[in-house]
Amino acid sequence: MKSTQSQLVSSADPHSPLVFEDHTHPIPFNLPYLVGTEQQYMADALSALKLSGDGAFTKQCESFFQRHFGFHKAVMTPSCTDALEMSALLLNLQPGDEVILPSYTFVSTANAFLLHGAKLVFADSLVDSPNIDPAHVETLITPNTRAIVLVHYAGFACDIPAFERLAQKHQLILIEDAAHSVDATFLGKPLGSFGQMSTFSFHETKNITCGEGGMLILNDPSLVERAEIIREKGTNRSAFFRGEVDKYNWRDKGSSFLAPDYVAAFLWGQLEALAPIQSKRITIWDQYYQALKPLAEQGKFKLPTLSEEIGHNAHLFYLVTGSLAERTALMVFLKEKGIHTTFHYVPLHQSPCAQQMGFAASQQHFPHAERYADCLLRLPLHLYLNDSDISRVIEGVHTFYGQH
Numbered sequence: 476m477k478s479t480q481s482q483l484v485s486s487a488d489p490h491s492p493l494v495f496e497d498h499t500h501p502i503p504f505n506l507p508y509l510v511g512t513e514q515q516y517m518a519d520a521l522s523a524l525k526l527s528g529d530g531a532f533t534k535q536c537e538s539f540f541q542r543h544f545g546f547h548k549a550v551m552t553p554s555c556t557d558a559l560e561m562s563a564l565l566l567n568l569q570p571g572d573e574v575i576l577p578s579y580t581f582v583s584t585a586n587a588f589l590l591h592g593a594k595l596v597f598a599d600s601l602v603d604s605p606n607i608d609p610a611h612v613e614t615l616i617t618p619n620t621r622a623i624v625l626v627h628y629a630g631f632a633c634d635i636p637a638f639e640r641l642a643q644k645h646q647l648i649l650i651e652d653a654a655h656s657v658d659a660t661f662l663g664k665p666l667g668s669f670g671q672m673s674t675f676s677f678h679e680t681k682n683i684t685c686g687e688g689g690m691l692i693l694n695d696p697s698l699v700e701r702a703e704i705i706r707e708k709g710t711n712r713s714a715f716f717r718g719e720v721d722k723y724n725w726r727d728k729g730s731s732f733l734a735p736d737y738v739a740a741f742l743w744g745q746l747e748a749l750a751p752i753q754s755k756r757i758t759i760w761d762q763y764y765q766a767l768k769p770l771a772e773q774g775k776f777k778l779p780t781l782s783e784e785i786g787h788n789a790h791l792f793y794l795v796t797g798s799l800a801e802r803t804a805l806m807v808f809l810k811e812k813g814i815h816t817t818f819h820y821v822p823l824h825q826s827p828c829a830q831q832m833g834f835a836a837s838q839q840h841f842p843h844a845e846r847y848a849d850c851l852l853r854l855p856l857h858l859y860l861n862d863s864d865i866s867r868v869i870e871g872v873h874t875f876y877g878q879h
Contacts, residue, residue, distance in 0.1 A: 501815065506857045547692075579600045659790070710725055
């Protein structure tokens, strides 16, 4: 059997699943999906001799996000972390300013605001979702609160109406960390379009990828000019290249937040295939859900809560076991069958950094975030899974719970 990498590269039909020759091969948790056009587009970018940022492919990707999702302004960055850092700079944080964010999230959500002067205030998750709890957030708002950061876990929307009410009542800025959420919706409207700013990730673990990459969305037109300056190391270089000024100079805080155009070329190949990629991921997600729903109804574990309001994007499939010991046993059982699963975040309020820096939340007990840290398990979900692989995963979970 050929290696996985050689099969990925040589696949005759890039939209078909990767087919293995036997039913005992290991099933990896994730494999970045290759459409088949990425190398050609990257070669085109190299041939154009435009290697730095803001080239033709960068502009095509940004235009796609504006046109397809209706965002006011999209700005490509080297990573979602960079996009979050830009949003932190755009807040113009002053000493003592607070930013509320979920404890159950990736460290980039916190680092971006901590690096630029925010006092971090962590909030718990909901009882029935890893997403941030608006009722808990409301108790944390003070006169120093500047912003609330929403993380739409697994592409499932947060309680957006509740957070919009809080933001309006307390004159706060909403920022969406939509790293998981390309093509996900709430009430038919794309996630990323509700906050004044939002961010997306194109890391190789995401639905749409270029290895590393991100996008900052500016839904508030008043932020666009300053964002352009921040992105260009604090200069008005972009205005200079447009012929709007006769020279450019240092105008503001900033850094180098431009992705190389050949990276955008890779991303463009992925964006062209957004519809078939999403269709296949949703099909796999639904197969898992329908097959495991009977066990959830028996109380064996909990599955994500579906609703007509939320249009998730099948970013990841998770279940929530009854205990840490149960999750560990399930992971070991599936690993013995060649099925790689993984958990997710250690809550940030429990992290060594939070303890060392004396964040108030580090001394608190967040029962729901801690439960998801102990009990949430993610199953393999990528486009090289075939029906046999999916059946093996489902059968493994059923067999485990048939024995316990």
